Amino acid sequence: MKKVVIALSVLAITLTSCGSKKKIAALEEENKKIQDLLNTCTVKLNTCLTEKDHMASQMEFLKKNNSDLINNMGNLTTLSSKGAENLEKSLESLKEKDLKITRLQDALTKKDSVTLALVTSLKSSVGINDPDIQVNVEKGVVFISIADKLLFKSGSYVVSDRAKEVLAKVAKVVNSKPDFECMVEGHTDNVPIKNAVLVDNWDLSVKRATSIVRVLQDDLGVNPKQLIAAGRSFYVPLADNDTPENRAKNRRTRIVVLPKIDQFYDMIEKEMKNMTGKN
Incomplete structure (x- = not known):
């Protein structure tokens, strides 16, 4: 009987001991989970505290910046007002310049129209169609180039009778304007010339120009106030003076018909006054 009681007692103690170990193991596992959770919460808490400090610093900066903006609001308003005023003045100035440019372009267009009409008169109604007479427009100016063989004998500045017929057509147009x-x-080639009357090619080119001016004035009735005589010697050639043909091209008289510069500026000034409404 005693042996049975002892065996039962040992069995009870053993079962009790096994149950306690399982509970301890479970508690230890639970404690580990709690400890891990605590550690995670601690890390997050520290992170939050750091972010809080940073946000507090940012808030302080924003408060100061906001205060500065409020304090400077009056200055900004003043600056904005001045800026708007300057911008308005700049726009008005640009508009005025644009109008001036438009008026100037109109004046140039009118000048070009007059020039075109002049060329038409020379080529059509007047009847200048000789191949030795070239009429063209360069930069709004009419140029009439006449080969020397129509005007002078070689080395001479005496105007031929045939030249007077050609010059009469030019005079008709000039008198109408x-x-x-x-x-x-007057233009020459580069062959040197020197005699009892002529010193050099400068002298020849000028004397030829003055001879033609005298014909326009004395024989064809052109107002001398409209006439200008000029010599260019051989320094403005049409071609190299290396062949007889090229030298013949360079020996020429060029008549330039152009609006008087002061009257052209008067025309522009008139357009400007029309633009501003001034008298």
């Missing part, structure tokens, strides 16, 4: 000027330019 009293507000224009007529500049006569």
Whole structure:
């Protein structure tokens, strides 16, 4: 009987001991989970505290910046007002310049129209169609180039009778344009010339120009106030003076028909006054 009681007692103690170990193991596992959770919460808490400090610093900066903005609001308003005023003035100035440019372009267009009409008169109604007479427009100016063989004998500055027929056609147009000027330019080749009357090619080119001016004035009735005589010697050639043909091209008289510069500026000034409404 005693042996049975002892065996039962040992069995009870053993079962009790096994149950306690399981509970301890479970508690230890639970404690580990709690400890891990605590550690995680601690890390997050520290992170939050750091972010809080940073946000507090940012808030302080924003408060100061906001205060500065409020304090400077009056200055900004003043600056904005001045900026708007300056911008308005700049826009008005640009508009005025744009109008001036438009008026100037209109004046140039009118000048070009007059020039075109002049060329038409020379080529059509007047009837200048000789191959030795070239009429063209460069930069709004009419140029009439006449080969020397139509005007002078070689080395001479005496105007031929045939030249007077050609010059009569030019004079007709010039006389119809009293507000224009007529500049006569003499051009030679580079062959040197010197005799009892002529010193050099400069002298020849100028004397040829003055001879033609005298014909326009004395024989064809052109107002001398419209006439200009000029010599260019051989320094403005059309071609190299290396062949007889090229030298013949360079021996020429060029008549330039152009509006008087002061009247052209008067035309522009008139357009400007029309633009501003001034008298």
